[in-house]
Amino acid sequence: MKQIACLLLxxxxxxxxxxxxxxxxxxxxxxxxxxxxxxxxxxxxxxLTQLTTVAPGRLAGSPAAAAAVEYTRFILDxxxxxxxxxxxxxxxxxxxxxxxxxxxxxxxxxxxIELRALALGNSLGTGPQGLTAExxxxxxxxxxxxxxxxxxxxxxxxxxxxxxxTSVNTFAAYGGAVDQRGAGAGRASKYGAVGVLVRSMTTRIxxxxxxxxxxxxxxxxxxxxxxxSTADAELLSAVLREEPVRVYMRSTSQMMPDQLxxxxxxxIRGSEFPDEIILVGGHLDSWDVGGGAHDDGAGCxxxxxxxxxxxxxxxxxxxTIRCVLFANEENGLVGGRTYARISNEKEEYHLAAxxxxxxxxxxxxxxxxxxxxxxxxxxxQVTQWLPLLEPYGLQFRKGGSGADIGPLKSQKGLxxxxxPDTQRYFDFHHAPNDNIDAVNKRELELxxxxxxxxxxxxxxxxx
Amino acid sequence: MKQIACLLLxxxxxxxxxxxxxxxxxxxxxxxxxxxxxxxxxxxxxxLTQLTTVAPGRLAGSPAAAAAVEYTRFILDxxxxxxxxxxxxxxxxxxxxxxxxxxxxxxxxxxxIELRALALGNSLGTGPQGLTAExxxxxxxxxxxxxxxxxxxxxxxxxxxxxxxTSVNTFAAYGGAVDQRGAGAGRASKYGAVGVLVRSMTTRIxxxxxxxxxxxxxxxxxxxxxxxSTADAELLSAVLREEPVRVYMRSTSQMMPDQLxxxxxxxIRGSEFPDEIILVGGHLDSWDVGGGAHDDGAGCxxxxxxxxxxxxxxxxxxxTIRCVLFANEENGLVGGRTYARISNEKEEYHLAAxxxxxxxxxxxxxxxxxxxxxxxxxxxQVTQWLPLLEPYGLQFRKGGSGADIGPLKSQKGLxxxxxPDTQRYFDFHHAPNDNIDAVNKRELELxxxxxxxxxxxxxxxxx
Numbered sequence: 001m002k003q004i005a006c007l008l009l010x011x012x013x014x015x016x017x018x019x020x021x022x023x024x025x026x027x028x029x030x031x032x033x034x035x036x037x038x039x040x041x042x043x044x045x046x047x048l049t050q051l052t053t054v055a056p057g058r059l060a061g062s063p064a065a066a067a068a069v070e071y072t073r074f075i076l077d078x079x080x081x082x083x084x085x086x087x088x089x090x091x092x093x094x095x096x097x098x099x100x101x102x103x104x105x106x107x108x109x110x111x112x113i114e115l116r117a118l119a120l121g122n123s124l125g126t127g128p129q130g131l132t133a134e135x136x137x138x139x140x141x142x143x144x145x146x147x148x149x150x151x152x153x154x155x156x157x158x159x160x161x162x163x164x165x166t167s168v169n170t171f172a173a174y175g176g177a178v179d180q181r182g183a184g185a186g187r188a189s190k191y192g193a194v195g196v197l198v199r200s201m202t203t204r205i206x207x208x209x210x211x212x213x214x215x216x217x218x219x220x221x222x223x224x225x226x227x228x229s230t231a232d233a234e235l236l237s238a239v240l241r242e243e244p245v246r247v248y249m250r251s252t253s254q255m256m257p258d259q260l261x262x263x264x265x266x267x268i269r270g271s272e273f274p275d276e277i278i279l280v281g282g283h284l285d286s287w288d289v290g291g292g293a294h295d296d297g298a299g300c301x302x303x304x305x306x307x308x309x310x311x312x313x314x315x316x317x318x319x320t321i322r323c324v325l326f327a328n329e330e331n332g333l334v335g336g337r338t339y340a341r342i343s344n345e346k347e348e349y350h351l352a353a354x355x356x357x358x359x360x361x362x363x364x365x366x367x368x369x370x371x372x373x374x375x376x377x378x379x380x381q382v383t384q385w386l387p388l389l390e391p392y393g394l395q396f397r398k399g400g401s402g403a404d405i406g407p408l409k410s411q412k413g414l415x416x417x418x419x420p421d422t423q424r425y426f427d428f429h430h431a432p433n434d435n436i437d438a439v440n441k442r443e444l445e446l447x448x449x450x451x452x453x454x455x456x457x458x459x460x461x462x463x
Numbered sequence: 464m465k466q467i468a469c470l471l472l473x474x475x476x477x478x479x480x481x482x483x484x485x486x487x488x489x490x491x492x493x494x495x496x497x498x499x500x501x502x503x504x505x506x507x508x509x510x511l512t513q514l515t516t517v518a519p520g521r522l523a524g525s526p527a528a529a530a531a532v533e534y535t536r537f538i539l540d541x542x543x544x545x546x547x548x549x550x551x552x553x554x555x556x557x558x559x560x561x562x563x564x565x566x567x568x569x570x571x572x573x574x575x576i577e578l579r580a581l582a583l584g585n586s587l588g589t590g591p592q593g594l595t596a597e598x599x600x601x602x603x604x605x606x607x608x609x610x611x612x613x614x615x616x617x618x619x620x621x622x623x624x625x626x627x628x629t630s631v632n633t634f635a636a637y638g639g640a641v642d643q644r645g646a647g648a649g650r651a652s653k654y655g656a657v658g659v660l661v662r663s664m665t666t667r668i669x670x671x672x673x674x675x676x677x678x679x680x681x682x683x684x685x686x687x688x689x690x691x692s693t694a695d696a697e698l699l700s701a702v703l704r705e706e707p708v709r710v711y712m713r714s715t716s717q718m719m720p721d722q723l724x725x726x727x728x729x730x731i732r733g734s735e736f737p738d739e740i741i742l743v744g745g746h747l748d749s750w751d752v753g754g755g756a757h758d759d760g761a762g763c764x765x766x767x768x769x770x771x772x773x774x775x776x777x778x779x780x781x782x783t784i785r786c787v788l789f790a791n792e793e794n795g796l797v798g799g800r801t802y803a804r805i806s807n808e809k810e811e812y813h814l815a816a817x818x819x820x821x822x823x824x825x826x827x828x829x830x831x832x833x834x835x836x837x838x839x840x841x842x843x844q845v846t847q848w849l850p851l852l853e854p855y856g857l858q859f860r861k862g863g864s865g866a867d868i869g870p871l872k873s874q875k876g877l878x879x880x881x882x883p884d885t886q887r888y889f890d891f892h893h894a895p896n897d898n899i900d901a902v903n904k905r906e907l908e909l910x911x912x913x914x915x916x917x918x919x920x921x922x923x924x925x926x
Contacts, residue, residue: 036629039666166499168855168909203502203905362825362886364856392631393827421884423825423906442666443886446631 027388027460030313031453035392037309038449044301045441047075048360051301052291052436059121059288060328060335061093061259068284069262072300072325076266079308083269086262089338091328093259094122096288097252100226102197105132106246107239115232118209118289119251120181120198121331122216123225130250131156131224133194137240141179141187153192156247158199158240159184160233163426165203170422171358174201174429178212185225186217195224195249199233202426207231210431211287213331224251261285263335264325268307270459272318278458279322279353280306280451283329283336283404291435294428298360298444300325302418305448306455317459319351326404329357333403340407352458354416354451355402359428361420362443363392363450367399371412378414378463385457394450414463418451490851490923493776494916498855500772501912507764508904510538511823514764515754515899522584522751523791523798524556524722531747532725535763535788539729542771546732549725552801554791556722557585559751560715563689565660568595568711570702578695580660581672581752582714583644584794585679586688589658593713594619594687596657600703604642604650616655619710621662621703622647623696626889628666633885634821637664637892641675648688649680658687658712662696665889670694673894674750676794687714724748726798727788731770733922735781741921742785742816743769743914746792746799746867754898757891761823761907763788765881768911769918780922782814789867792820796866803870815921817879817914818865822891824883825906826855826913830862834875841877841926848920857913877926881914 038044055068069086076084102117104110119125136152138144139161144152159180167173178201185196200210209229216222226249228236239245264284270276282299286292303323310321327335343350354366368379379398386396401415409415420443428434501507518531532549539547565580567573582588599615601607602624607615622643630636641664648659663673672692679685689712691699702708727747733739745762749755766786773784790798806813817829831842842861849859864878872878883906891897 032629035631039628165502165905166495168498362884421825423909424903427903427905440887440890442628442890446886 024388027457030456031388033313034309034452034456035449037313038305038445038452039442041312042305042445042448043308044305044448045444047301047304048293048297048439048444049436051297052293056291057288058284058286058292059094060091060261060285060331062288065261065285065327069264072264072284072304075304076264076323079266080311081266081268081307084266087265087339087342089261089263089327089334090258091261091334092332093256094331095254095256097125097254101130101248101250102226102228103248104236104239104245105248108243110239113235115236116207116209116229117226118211119253120214120225120227121211121287122214122255123185123253124222125251125253126195126224126249128252130248131194132246132248135236135240135245135247137237141183144187144191147191149191152188155193156195156197156249157184157188157193158197158236160199160237162199163201163203170203170426173203174426177201181212181227182214185214185223186220189220189223193223197247197249198225198227200227200230202230202429204427205230205234208431208433210429211289212430224249226251261327263327263339265322266307267320267322268310268317270317270319274320275349276319276351276462277322277348278319278455279324279350279405280455281324281326281353281404282356284325285328285330287330287430290432293434293436293439294359294425295430295434296329296357298439298447299356302356302360302448302451306452309448309452310455315456319459319462321455321459329404336404336407343408350408350411350413351463352414352416353401353405353408354418354454355405356418356447356451357402358418358422359420359425360439360444360447361422361424363394363420363446365395365397365419366454367397367401367417367419369399369401369415371409374412381463382414388457389453392450418447420447487851490920493919494851496776497772497915497919498912500776501768501908501915502905504775505768505908505911506771507768507911508907510764510767511756511760511902511907512899514760515756519754520751521747521749521755522557523554523724523748523794525751528724528748528790532727535727535747535767538767539727539786542729543774544729544731544770547729550728550802550805552724552726552790552797553721554724554797555795556719557794558717558719560588560717564593564711564713565689565691566711567699567702567708569709571706573702576698578699579670579672579692580689581674582716583661583677583688583690584674584750585677585718586648586716587685588714588716589687589712591715593711594657595709595711598699598703598708598710600700604646607650607654610654612654615651618656619658619660619712620647620651620656621660621699623662623700625662626664626666633666633889636666637889640664644675644690645677648677648686649683652683652686656686660710660712661688661690663690663693665693665892667890668693668697671894671896673892674752675893687712689714724790726790726802728785729770730783730785731774731780733780733782737783738812739782739814739925740785740811741782741918742787742813742868743918744787744789744816744867745819747788748791748793750793750893753895756897756899756902757822757888758893758897759792759820761902761910762819765819765823765911765914769915772911772915773918778919782922782925784918784922792867799867799870806871813871813874813876814926815877815879816868816871817881817917818868819881819910819914820865821881821885822883822888823902823907823910824885824887826857826883826910828858828860828882829917830860830864830880830882832862832864832878834872837875844926845877851920852916855913881910883910
């Protein structure tokens with residue numbers, strides 16, 4: 001009897017192992033199928049070409065943003081989803097106004113020198129007359145504190161601490177410099193500065209200025225803030241080492257009344273657990289210069305492509321797969337906040353949310369975060385799937401997910417950031433050259449396949 | 464006594480661990496310093512710009528190849544190495560001749576259609592009159608065997624099996640298609656074909672033809688072989704589905720008398736073990752079209768930069784670090800064979816050789832091979848260093864190293880291939896668009912830093 005029991009047990013174990021083995025083989029096969037669909041019949045590059053053509057410079061609230069909403073809704077409508085809808089958001093609306101002017105006006109050695117410039121997003125302009133003042137160069141906010149009112153009053157503060165080019169993690173290098181852009185004007189104004197110039201956030205030395213978000217603290221007078229190209233930052237710094245100079249700066253940027261725009265949403269309703277939502281998303285808005293190809297057109301077309309791939313491969317998801325193209329990531333985050341608020345009101349549960357907002361480059365993996373109470377268990381669970389993705393050169397690590405999905409954290413699902421190679425990202429980030437020619441078709445398609453593969457596993461096995 | 468012995472032992476163990484720990488910290492620090500040197504003060508991008516400007520299309524034996532020898536010797540001379548020398552090689556010399564013509568001549572629906580074409584390297588031309596024949600499309604060499612003399616005699620065989628775009632390993636996709644280019648003409652000639660057209664080796668569908676090496680087996684009549692762009696291959700195939708067509712093809716390519724060229728070599732002599740050589744190299748020749756930026760200008764400037772970085776960081780190698788820029792990888796391998804022959808004659812020992820010949824993209828790691836008798840031990844040894852390189856996103860795996868260093872295998876050192884991300888490589892490979900604008904400065908610099916880091920570890924710890 002005991003022998004028979006043992007035999008039966010062995011049979012169960014063997015067939016259990018075999019079943020598990022088969023399941024893994026099937027998953028490997030399906031992930032291969034996903035990649036074949038993305039790389040043979042992918043649509044995302046074509047969509048990104050169109051999006052950057054019909055709606056470049058689609059800053060939230062702008063006519064271009066409205067065009068982007070229309071275009072992406074139109075594409076989602078062609079995919080055969082269960083639902084497509086627009087979610088209204090009232091967003092801040094900033095306009096650049098005239099082409100900025102920044103000019104060194106009294107260099108003894110070099111005369112008048114024009115610098116390539118872009119006003120920072122949300123910044124107030126100089127007014128039509130512009131302003132002229134002496135320039136004081138600093139490397140940090142705290143240096144402004146040290147200089148104090150005596151050192152900066154009546155002057156233009158020039159923030160010139162570079163992104164660290166030696167950091168292999170380009171996002172860390174960005175994080176280590178971007179306080180100058182975001183908070184530099186506020187700090188300088190506190191001590192009576194009349195304007196700020198900020199070195200562009202890129203490790204390249206070139207003539208392309210990069211814009212990006214800034215804000216004023218409530219208690220200071222808003223002063224104009226303009227980015228200059230890294231090459232011009234180097235030039236201005238070199239001139240300042242030789243002689244004190246005055247700079248003329250002019251911008252007519254301003255905040256306009258809030259505007260109505262939309263999050264664009266489409267979903268495939270789950271066949272078994274429709275109330276468990278797996279979100280894939282990017283942000284539809286971009287800065288007002290350039291095509292917003294990598295930031296974040298890539299994330300939008302990645303997300304739409306995930307849905308298309310799943311449908312085209314004949315997969316019927318058990319859970320609800322929802323693509324969300326968020327409004328206003330760049331200068332307000334209203335899209336992400338609105339989406340989370342409404343989702344919470346509806347008592348929805350996002351089992352997982354994946355954001356793609358680091359460009360359309362070769363995939364390297366994903367970063368994961370979640371509410372502390374659930375992170376360890378959920379991360380352990382997804383890590384079991386890693387052997388299926390390692391053959392594609394992918395890794396998992398703990399790390400931030402995405403600005404737009406962040407507000408969903410309280411739902412205690414897993415928040416996931418798609419992580420591509422980012423060595424080229426800051427060559428184009430927030431700049432006029434972030435256009436389709438900066439995107440490689442194959443790299444973009446691989447990103448969509450990578451995201452679809454993880455969505456498939458999340459849907460099949462849950463969390 | 465026993466207690467004292469125990470105490471002494473613990474002290475030894477603790478200090479041993481501490482020493483090892485310190486050593487690892489020092490290594491981590493030095494690898495950081497290498498990266499800082501490459502990314503802050505790197506020269507390789509500037510060198511590659513110059514190399515592709517002064518010596519584009521530097522096919523072995525050509526005047527451009529001679530210019531490349533002069534330019535790189537000049538740069539090596541500026542680095543303060545212990546020796547720089549040229550190693551003569553007698554190489555085959557192929558010339559393209561006139562611009563190729565490939566034209567569909569009798570399509571009823573579309574009339575005459577010009578196809579974008581490049582004669583394959585080493586191929587013989589059609590003669591000045593060109594030739595016209597009916598086209599038979601095949602997907603493989605074995606399909607030609609099946610068709611036999613009856614199916615191909617007097618015809619142009621059109622090889623049209625694409626590189627598999629769904630393979631994430633692009634080199635595997637290349638390997639799966641390139642037999643058509645290398646051996647297609649020989650196979651077709653065996654059955655009496657008069658010429659071959661070959662679909663370009665790239666996963667992109669575009670209008671850029673890609674050349675590359677081919678050879679004729681000794682027992683067949685050489686027939687002309689021309690690559691056409693993938694878009695034109697698709698077009699020709701579509702036309703052939705509708706109607707049989709004849710194609711006119713004309714090329715005047717030919718082999719010229721062998722030429723003298725040189726391997727370019729520079730070295731830092733080792734202070735302790737000068738007879739243990741660590742080689743870094745790439746190949747100096749390229750195809751005769753385009754700048755040869757990724758293939759393999761990148762590998763050449765990577766290798767020169769390794770030496771510069773080590774000297775600039777103040778490192779004094781114990782072993783001899785030698786940079787070798789090989790002649791004639793593309794159509795003969797004479798450079799690599801000559802180098803190994805002379806090295807063997809001198810009874811040299813290459814402890815390790817690293818080749819960079821997969822482009823100047825973001826580093827992913829290295830591939831390792833060696834004589835079977837030593838591989839396991841040596842690979843285990845280098846794998847101990849992996850934790851120092853993982854923070855840079857690098858992995859080690861077993862795999863081929865490089866065509867030029869392959870002949871050194873009998874010296875029983877470790878042969879290593881630098882492995883970057885290769886998703887974009889075949890967009891440019893052997894094609895007129897392989898120019899400096901296809902290379903990202905930062906990605907190129909990271910490659911040099913990655914190679915220098917491994918050279919440092921190989922030199923410090925030996926094998």
